[in-house]
Amino acid sequence: MIYDCAIIGGGPAGLNAALMLGRARRSVALIDNNRPRNAVTHASHGFITRDGATPGEFRRIAYEEVLRYPSVEHVRTEVVSVAKIGSGFAMLDASGFRIQARKLVLATGVKEIFxxxxxxxxxxxxxxxxxxxxxxxxxxxxxxxxxxxxxxxxxxxxxxxxxxxxxxxxxxxxxxxxxxxxxxxxxxxxxxxxxxxxxxxxxxxxxxxxxxxxxxxxxxxxxxxTPRFVPSAPFGELLGCELTELGGVRTDSGGRTSVPGLYAAGDASYFAPSQVVFAAAEGSRTAMGVHMDLTDEDF
Missing domain, CATH: 3.50.50.60 (FAD/NAD(P)-binding domain)
Structure with missing residues (x-):
């Protein structure tokens, strides 16, 4: 199966992108290694209706909502390599399991170096x-x-x-x-x-x-x-994306990178401010860009 879109990263950006694409009836592989950066945090703040929610509670509710849409599949694995294949992308995990998609969203976030x-x-x-x-x-x-x-x-x-x-x-x-x-x-x-x-x-x-x-x-x-932020995964740079001065993946208003068919959302693109509400909004914006581009290609 070739998905309409694969999303690497199950944080707020990836989850909200999957939600919006599911609502748009797009087939989505939401790939998540279940190692959220904010797992050590006692609570997440600044997100209306979810202020004070624990990271675990936030993820539980989010996955319940996202997976109500039958075209969204939660793939529990860690991607170790990504390649551009023709106009689409192929991802492999450590066991050799292969996922293919027409479009790819990098929502891999950042890691902190203290x-x-x-x-x-x-x-x-x-x-x-x-x-x-x-x-x-x-x-x-x-x-x-x-x-x-x-x-x-x-x-x-x-x-x-x-x-x-x-x-x-x-x-x-x-x-x-x-x-x-x-x-x-x-x-x-x-x-x-x-x-x-x-x-x-x-x-x-x-x-x-x-x-x-x-x-x-x-x-x-x-x-x-204050930490130094670095990308959690090198896929954007390895695929040839233009980067920002801070080292994030440069995107336009629809989450598009300099590589056709490749998008980035959340901390992977802007690095800061690193808040749940910003990342979720980025995921929504990027999903709209993906859906519009798929629609234009198929119309």
Missing amino acids: PEIEGFYPLYGKSLFNCPFCDGWELRDQPLVLVSEYSNVFHTAKLLLNWGNDLIVCTNGQANLSGEHKERLQAKGAVVNEQPVAAFIGRDGRLEQVRFADGTQVARSGGFV
Whole structure:
């Protein structure tokens, strides 16, 4: 069988693309390895009617809705290679199982590369996070820490001061804050510490102390650590897609990449802001582009 469209990735972008294509009576292979990036998160926020839903609950409801449409098939596997075959695409998993489709949507998302700081991962998703818009409300009015090695540290710190004014801004040894920016943050009550962060100290998922390279410690109950984002899968680049400055797959308003018949949606294309509602909207937009292109070809 050759599907109208294959979608690699069962996150919000891939799920919403499958929903819209199912409603358009398109045959769809929704390929998902069941390893969502937000699995460690206690809840998803910012999506109306689903604010506070756990990632597992969100996926359960989404799959129930998507698979009501008989032309959508959930393929539980991990794609290891993708090739352009004529005007379509062929995908293989590790066992050699082959899936063919006229169109392909990459909804593979991104993965986060965090600084190597002792004690981070037991606290991540519980009291340490990466997105202020996703989790700032839950940490409001608490003593917070921001750790960022990147040039957006000043912008992120400004945002966090809206959720509380007890903030330590850590550059983890990087010279990414100008003198003017340091002065402006300090004028707002923030403390700037440019030492490397040696460890996060906590228990049962709750941050208690941040230890710096000189051995000093400061009490904190939560915070944010800025990761570097990289593609979760290399398929876009391997297929010859034009990339954005951040490394995402460049798309037009219909999710189309520079490779005919290939589309990208969600974090795979724009990288940030990394929120469920943005990814789902991207999936919907891309599905409309796929459906319109298939219609034009067949009319």
